[in-house]
Amino acid sequence: MRNTHARQIDRRTVLRGTGAMMALPLLEAMLPKTSQAAAGIEKAIPKRMGIFYFGTGMNMREFEPETEGKEYQLSPTLQTVSKHKDDFTVLSGTYLEHGGGHEGDYTFSTGVKAKDSGTIKNEISMDQLAAEQIGRETRFPSLQMCVHRGTGFGGNLRTLSWNRNGIPLASENDPHILFNRLFKVDGPEEQEIRQTGFRQRRSILDAVMDDAKRLERNVSQQDGVKLDEYFSSVREVEKQLERDIDWSVKPKPAVDTNGMSDFSESYQIHMPSGQFVYERYAKMMYDLIALALETDSTRVVSYVVRQESSGGTFDEFGVSKGFHELTHHGNDPKNLAELAKVDRIYLSHWDYFINRLKSFKQIDNSTLLDHSLLGFSSGMGIGHSKDRLPTCLFGGKAVGIAHQGHLRLPTNTPLSRLWHTMLDRLDVQTGETFQDSSGVINELIA
Structure with a gap:
């Protein structure tokens, strides 16, 4: 039986045993007695964020809903995440002024024309602006992830993160390395x-x-x-x-990986043929993000889920071409059907991720998803355009987000308005101007 009159535990308390130390998670007993009211507990739970890039767009004919508002009818592709309908907003009308044509990865999180006449000059990305302000108290101010390691600088990017000097921050792609970095004693x-x-x-x-x-x-x-x-x-x-x-x-935090994959060995896309299964890999990466956020090892994550232009499909998907080839569909029904099929496979992994975030209960009985703002989109829509982007915002109910179902924004609304809204809810100061945003999306503010 738990002691209902237990003494307060220090937030820095660790468990010692067998010569190792492990940090405890945030417990109610660690809160000052005067702050155990709802408002105090809410402030004690960290706010988290993640941005996710699905390179080369999606089949928007199957992704974008036809109806609007909170009672909208899910599109065929969004049916994949139907049980989370109350936890996300679809944003139609988003636009990247310098996107489209396979260069959207460079401007995705910064809003500037980074590639110009053979030169590359970028600015700080929105996630790094957040890392500077809300990442100070965590072991990792931010995490960068991709299916391929490095930056990809000069070609198809493998990172969304740029520091204040416009230098790209390298991503890690091996779940084994990431797990050890985060949790191995x-x-x-x-x-x-x-x-x-x-x-x-x-x-x-x-x-x-x-x-x-x-x-x-x-x-x-x-x-x-x-x-x-x-x-x-x-x-x-x-x-x-x-x-x-x-x-x-x-000390690093102890984590329970029961029901998750085995992180004890390297697992990468470059493994010999037949040994790599993308579904397993995707779940490992999403599990790691959930664990990192839950343990407050980081509060800021960026993930290039699918690189621009190259790759994007795997043998297990059962399609006839690479993702980029499928986007050059020529209105061929088979190409369009396979393109939508691939989109739904990726969203089935996203569904797994959202389920995982919901499984982590916070001390106020909310979920990790409620305290996390997760935005995904792409550098193009359909037909390599810079508009009609596949954009969604998930989570954030406990940090001031009021989901609207399907929100149709004015034509050519800068994607940066979504980033601006996320940063606003995270209490990240952006200065008088932020990228090409004209302001937060007021409909999303609770």
Whole structure:
């Protein structure tokens, strides 16, 4: 029987055993007694967010509903997530001014024309703006994920995240590596290797800064400006190093993976033929996102679910072509049917993800989904257009979102208005202007 008059537990309490330490999840007993009223508990539950990219669009003829409002009729493709109808809003009319034609991945989360006349120059992405403000208290300010590792810079992107200097942040694609990074408790030997790495990084940074400062005395005013930008970048690396050192001595959370896949071995798209099953992979990645958010290991996630242009279909899907080839459908009924089939397969994995988020109950009996804002869309609609994007917002009921079913926005509404709305509900300050947004979507504000 639980003690109804139990003493308050410190939020930093850890469990010690067999030489290892593991952090506890957020418990009601960790809250100050004066804050156990509903308002206090609500404030104690972190707000989370995720943005998700489905490259090369979707078959909008099967995705976009014909009716509007809260009582709208689900489209054939959205029937895949029908049991979550009250937990999401379909947003028609979204638009990427610099999207379409396979370059929407570069502007998706930043809103700027990043690729111009052979040069690439981007700005901070919306998720990194959030990471700067709501990611400070977590081990990982943000997580970047993709079916392929790296950035893909110069080609089809593998990341949606760009720092304040317009540098793309690399994604990880192996669930095994991600799981270990998030939850594996390191032994003494691994800890020593990490500490050695910290010392080496510090030595390199010190040497680089010393050389740069000597050089600064002998350069022009214009070069001095460039060096100042360089110093800012180095200071950003230094801050991250200090964060890594600080978090290295804090225990990682214990997680229950019962009912989930085995994360003990590497599982990647590049495995030998016949050994990789995308459905298993998708569930592993979505499970990891749910675990990371639930344990407050991060509050900000970006995931390139399907890369722009390349790949996108797998043998198990039972279709005749790659996803990009299918989008060049030529109004062929078979191509259009297979395109919609692939869309529904991806949304069936999304359905699994939403179910997982709903399975995590919070201390006020709400769900993890209620405290998470999840936006998905693409860099194009159908026919490689920059409008009529497949856009949805899931979750967020506990952070001030009022779902509208199917909300038809004015033609060519910037996608950034959705990002603006999400950031607003997360209490992230965006400044006087945010990308090309004209303001939050008021209909979604509770």
